[in-house]
Amino acid sequence: MGLLFSIIAIAVLIILAIAGAAIPGLHPVFTVALPYLAIAIFIVGVIVRVLKWAKSPVPFRITTTSGQEKSLPWIKQNKLDNPSSSLGVIGRMALEVLFFRSLFRNTKAELKEGTKIAYGETKWLWAFGLLFHWSFLIVFLRHFRFFADPIPFFVKYLETLDGFFQIGVPIVYLTGIGLLVALTYLFLRRIFDAKVKYISLASDYFPLLLLIAIATTGIIMRYYVKTDLVAIKQVAVGILSFHPITPAETISPWFYIHFFLVNVLLIYFPMSKLMHMGGVFLSPTRNLANNNRMAYHENPWINDENYFKLHRHTYEEYEDEFRVLMKGAGLPLEKEVVNQPAKDGTEKEDK
């Protein structure tokens, strides 16, 4: 259901883009109005979302510890999987964000003969997930060739590295291929892994398909159909320098599809699960040091009487109820037993 819906949605979007390309009168809408709208929605949306998260306090320090804690000096702490200092936390977060540390642990449970069960290593999701994200980042950075004039220095480095193997003319960029391969894996996994299929929603298929479509049209433009790159760069630089221009007629319809879908991605981003990009940095089980017993962690609403209605049953109340029994058992008392043994609970002083 979600899959079909997503395919249709992507198809509709592509048709829209083709229509946009075919009707010259609409070009400014697609290359000027929409991008500004999309960029605005993206920036405002992401900020609003992150602020909303940040506004909720972190009442407890609930680090998930994945290694030995800091305790006695002669016991070796696992400083990255169970950090106790800010430096350790930065290390842990860096591993998570740059290398998907937690996903690297992934295992696969399999039922075997008899009543046996095995947990095999499985690094595929990790590997392809990493391939996708890194490729995406590098492809994005390489695009600064089109956005900025003069071309930023890092683009050259990336292009050289990326085209290291010098295959084909124009030279094949590994990340472009990697991006598409990884996305394809992630997409097929959603269809063929029964468990993942079962949990998948339209909101899972759609972003994958969207990214696949973006990557595919990009690759088509680079290797198969010639587009007027100079004209495209004028459009991009125009937008970013706030001097938008009417695009030249020489720009291929493929570009309109590619560019339109990128705008859709920008608009979709802040309201979707793609916000995990920001969320991963805020996750309280990962970004807090496990120094719980070492340092006090304040909860800003700890005195909310509406929330913490139940009060501690005090020692005085306790002794009042059990005083006679306690005396009988030879336990020390705060107050002596009065001559007439109080019946349970009847002679409590009111507080």
Added chain:
Amino acid sequence: MSLKQKPDELFKTIDFKPPKKHWMDTTVDFEKRGSYNYAGSPDSVAYINQPNPRKWQPYEEDWKLPDNWQEIILEGLRERIKKFRSLQLFMDICVRCGACADKCHFFIGSGDPKNMPVLRAELLRSVYRKEFTKAGKLMGKMVGAQELTFDVLKQWFYYFYQCTQCRRCSVFCPYGIDTAEITFLARELMNLIGINIDWVMTPAANCHRTGNHLGIQPHGFVDSLEFARDDLEDITGIRVDLPINKKGAEILFITPSADYFGEPHYFTLLGYLALFHELQLDYTWSTYASEGGNFGSFVSHEVMKALNAKFYAEAKRLGVKWILGGECGHMWRVIHQYMNTLNGPPDFLEIPKSPITGTVFENAKSAKMVHISEFTADLIKHKKIKLDPSRNDHWHATFHDSCNPARGMGLLEEPRYIIKNVMNNFTEMPDSCIREQTFCCGSGAGLGTEENLEMRMRGGMPRGNAVKYVRDNNGVNILLCMCAIDKATLPGVVDYWSPGVEVGGVHEMVGNALIMTGEKERETDLRNQPLLKPDTLEKVQGNEGKEGK
């Protein structure tokens, strides 16, 4: 207690392949017993002032909910999203990658797709989307949004009480999404309309009143410690001191109440008594704070706070310098990650310092409570106690990391260090089943009841299997652990999946090995089992457990 189905029969019912039907279209069948818990008794619920005390049961048609129950829950959800960043974030950022799916012992043991942590969380998330996101309001099921109907509530009850808050899923999630936290808050929400279970509410009410979950009154507490003193005297020839509610002691000792009633907990208690006596430790027990555990933490932050508050209050009343805590799992999650924030900081206490070795426990300098295994490991390291590990030679041990000390603390090496020093035979279970990846006993977070037996055996399956592995390959005959719930429920799990293996505590082994000044020659261990004599010391390992049913 035992299950009608044999292990291999139960195992055959597990199928990881999800059903054809969409998960929003499947529901729960309360007719089939064995995989859920009964409702909280009205007396207990009322005693701790929790909402809507009444007689009801999950298998009944009418749950006797307040008319505006949906409103109450949604309002509660709104409030908690504003209070807990964890909740807000976890509602928003899951990408449904499925990495957590087969990490949950309940999924592995049942194959029920809603026991995949991601779907368990989606049960709450779907309602969140429907009520709090535009996409959810507009597109409904397509984007995983659904209304909070009675049917959905039933699933909440079923699946949020089929999560032991073990956090194994959280270790594997790339964003650290902690389904235990979601379960915690979902239970809290349900509790707002009086949906809870008795095995949580009654212990919590008992603890509120008598100081411990079992409802033991002060004289009963004294009796049971005296009983233990007599037993220990029979075994060691030494009569230990029993300081109780003693003002001005240096250390307050708090341990789960099961330790002085349950078996095999009791043997660990004997170990504590022996150790403290041998050290001539200036310490005290408390009848008022006679519970280390905190069943309140299985229902709400509110009840957790009220029960936990006794620790610091009692430490203050007695005028001790610091607090020492016994072997337990969730007790330590609360102490380590919540207590200081909830009821601290306890500035009237001193930074814990071992009176025996002089070690200052810097890692507890703010919360001022030390774990017994930190304390004992330090003693052993400084050679302050004499040990004869051969007194444990009839045992070949493996160690079960309890979920909370492992994933909510990181207490991994201390118990291992102790074990390796007090016994000669120790083998680890496979890496995927220990330390931060440890598997739950399947009965934590209040689920350890008779009526829930089938689900417990299912949830205990991964643990039971790993034990069987070291039983068969290495001759392991005892599973050591540091948790009162483990000690209560693992015997059942092990009997079922890996018969012939016993369950014990780390300080039971310490007590066996501890050479006490002036003791008589030990004939038996703390369980009254004869020790292996050096001349009869032949390899028994490998013969145990073969005669399983």
